C-alpha cells in the first residue's frame with residue numbers, strides 16, 4: 001500500500017504565511033497548520049493566530065521545543081543568538097517542525113512570493129518536499145495585502161510598530177522597532193534587557209543589537225534620535241514607495257536601516 005503524503009503549512013504569525021493559509025484553505029482541505037511557539041512571541045502574534053484559527057476552522061498545532069529559550073541560553077553561557085549564530089531558529093523552530101513531520105512524505109507549503117528572490121528554509125530531510133504556491137501562481141506583495149484584507153484578518157496588530165514576526169527580543173529587530181517594543185510592551189523590553197550581559201573586565205558584551213545595549217538605547221535622547229531618523233526615512237520614502245500605503249512606507253523605512261534577511265521559518 002502506498003504511503004499517504006501529508007500537507008503541512010508552517011505559520012510564523014507574519015503576513016505572508018498567514019495569507020498563504022487563507023489562500024490554501026479551500027485548495028488543500030487536508031492541510032495541517034502548525035506554529036513553532038518559542039513561548040517568547042508577541043501577544044499580538046498569539047491574538048492573530050487565534051483569529052486565523054477561527055477563520056480556518058481548524059486547529060493550528062502549537063509546536064514547542066522540548067527545552068525552551070531559557071534552557072539554551074544557559075547552556076550557551078548567556079551568549080545571545082544573532083544573525084551570524086542563529087541557534088534559536090534551529091533549536092526552537094526547525095527542530096520541533098522536523099519532529100512533527102516525522103518520517104512520512106510531506107509537502108511543506110512556503111509563503112515566498114513571486115516578487116521575492118530569497119530561498120525558503122528547505123529541510124535536509126529527504127521526506128520533505130517544499131511547495132511554493134505564491135511563486136507558482138504569480139502572487140506578489142500587493143496580492144498578499146488584498147488576500148488578508150478580503151479575509152477580514154488584515155495585518156497583525158504589531159504592524160503598527162514592527163514588520164517582522166517572531167520573538168519579542170528578536171535580534172532582527174531594527175532600532176525603531178526596539179523603541180516600538182519599549183513603548184507598546186515596556187515589560188517585554190525590560191525582560192529583553194535582562195538577557196543582555198556586559199562585563200567589561202571579563203571582555204563580555206552580549207547585546208541584542210551591535211554596538212548598543214538596550215540600556216543605552218532606552219535613554220530619552222537616544223530614543224528621540226532614533227525616532228527622528230525613522231521619521232525622516234519615512235518622509236523621504238513616502239513619495240517613492242509604490243502605492244504609498246503607510247505600512248509599506250513604514251516597512252521600507254525600516255529596511256533602510258537593516259535589510260538583513262531574517263529567518264524564514266520565524267518571519268515569513
Ligand code: SF4
Nearest residue numbers: 088089166167170266
Ligand atoms: S524570531 Fe528571532 S529570536 Fe526568535 S527564534 Fe527566530 S530568529 Fe530567534
